[in-house]
Amino acid sequence: MASKTFIVMSDSHGDREIVRDIKERYLGKADAIFHNGDSELPSSDSIWDGIYVVAGNCDYDSGYPNNLVLPFSNFTVAQTHGHLYHINFTWDNLIYFAQEAAADICLYGHLHRPAAWQEEGIVFINPGSVLQPRGEINEKLYAKLVIDDDTIKVTYYTREHQLYPALSKEFIR
Numbered sequence: 643m644a645s646k647t648f649i650v651m652s653d654s655h656g657d658r659e660i661v662r663d664i665k666e667r668y669l670g671k672a673d674a675i676f677h678n679g680d681s682e683l684p685s686s687d688s689i690w691d692g693i694y695v696v697a698g699n700c701d702y703d704s705g706y707p708n709n710l711v712l713p714f715s716n717f718t719v720a721q722t723h724g725h726l727y728h729i730n731f732t733w734d735n736l737i738y739f740a741q742e743a744a745a746d747i748c749l750y751g752h753l754h755r756p757a758a759w760q761e762e763g764i765v766f767i768n769p770g771s772v773l774q775p776r777g778e779i780n781e782k783l784y785a786k787l788v789i790d791d792d793t794i795k796v797t798y799y800t801r802e803h804q805l806y807p808a809l810s811k812e813f814i815r
């Protein structure tokens with residue numbers, strides 16, 4: 643198959659402008675755009691046209707789904723914020739969620755820390771936060787995924803759309 647490019651952001655916490663900026667840059671160019679929750683925007687906001695978005699623990703608007711399971715041509719994406727699976731304490735529940743969804747890729751947020759890792763044949767990706775980074779990587783980031791038949795390449799970008807090369811990773815599917 644032709645490779646697919648996904649843009650993934652999370653935890654924008656009221657900063658509508660960065661969501662708009664990323665959407666404007668990639669809509670129609672990337673194959674899909676994701677927001678993993680805690681936007682704190684209304685679910686009815688037209689900004690979500692063309693973005694897959696889920697509910698975070700700071701989204702009190704009941705119009706957002708908790709999870710999305712999205713089949714693409716030959717892989718499946720599971721998307722959730724993470725708080726419902728208590729990812730502050732254990733990865734087990736998030737891994738079970740992704741396994742039950744028969745996902746190849748699991749997108750999450752909540753921790754405000756960029757992370758890309760593989761477990762049980764599933765690649766888990768936290769794009770970090772575009773507004774409030776936590777942990778040792780003090781950078782506001784989003785992620786780009788390039789998925790082909792054999793590999794999933796993950797790179798991170800700053801709000802200024804500059805590559806943050808230290809976090810680049812490649813996984814074998």
Ligand SMILES: [Mn+2]
Binds near residue numbers: 698752
């Ligand atoms: Mn958050």
